[in-house]
Amino acid sequence: MNPRANSCWVRPLRGRIDVRCPFCDYEETKVLDSRPVEEGTVIRRRRECQRCSRRFTTYERVEMTPLMVIKRDGRREPFNRNKILQGLIRAAQKRPIPMEALEQIAFEVEREFRDRGEQEVTSLAIGEAVMERLRKLDEVAYVRFASVYRRFADADSVIEAIEELRARKRREEELRTQVLLPLGDDHNKA
Numbered sequence: 001m002n003p004r005a006n007s008c009w010v011r012p013l014r015g016r017i018d019v020r021c022p023f024c025d026y027e028e029t030k031v032l033d034s035r036p037v038e039e040g041t042v043i044r045r046r047r048e049c050q051r052c053s054r055r056f057t058t059y060e061r062v063e064m065t066p067l068m069v070i071k072r073d074g075r076r077e078p079f080n081r082n083k084i085l086q087g088l089i090r091a092a093q094k095r096p097i098p099m100e101a102l103e104q105i106a107f108e109v110e111r112e113f114r115d116r117g118e119q120e121v122t123s124l125a126i127g128e129a130v131m132e133r134l135r136k137l138d139e140v141a142y143v144r145f146a147s148v149y150r151r152f153a154d155a156d157s158v159i160e161a162i163e164e165l166r167a168r169k170r171r172e173e174e175l176r177t178q179v180l181l182p183l184g185d186d187h188n189k190a
């Protein structure tokens, strides 16, 4: 039960809000007054029913889809961008990487998974998304992050990660050359 008399919570649904009169269930209400409360995270609206003319108050709150992370051991915990950032900072130690670049990665990864609208994501998928971006930023930081993330047991697997990185760079380089060639002058003349 809502402790506030004559009030109810409404949940925004795809940008449109349907509010029925709590007294007569009529769908048309007139907004008399709107104002932000709770530091702007909630909008309080005073409404009047267009049929019975009774007044009531609604509180609108933006609802973030809760995002849970499934860890390796199967336990779940709420998604935490700061945790990603901490891992990035550790990997980037003594590297010439600006803090904003790391924050940007953490921000982008969070947005990527929240945009999908799924309620659960594996820590593995998050790690891969971080690595994908870190690889382009700094190779040393990438290998460090990968070694923690993939829990490398020995030096061989670190070397493996470096080899993997080099192979990927080669493939990307090849792909770039292939894409550029058909767009050259010779192609236009032909």
Ligand SMILES: [Zn+2]
Pocket (backbone or CB within 6 Å): 021, 022, 023, 024, 025, 026, 049, 050, 051, 052, 053, 054
């Ligand atoms: Zn009414």
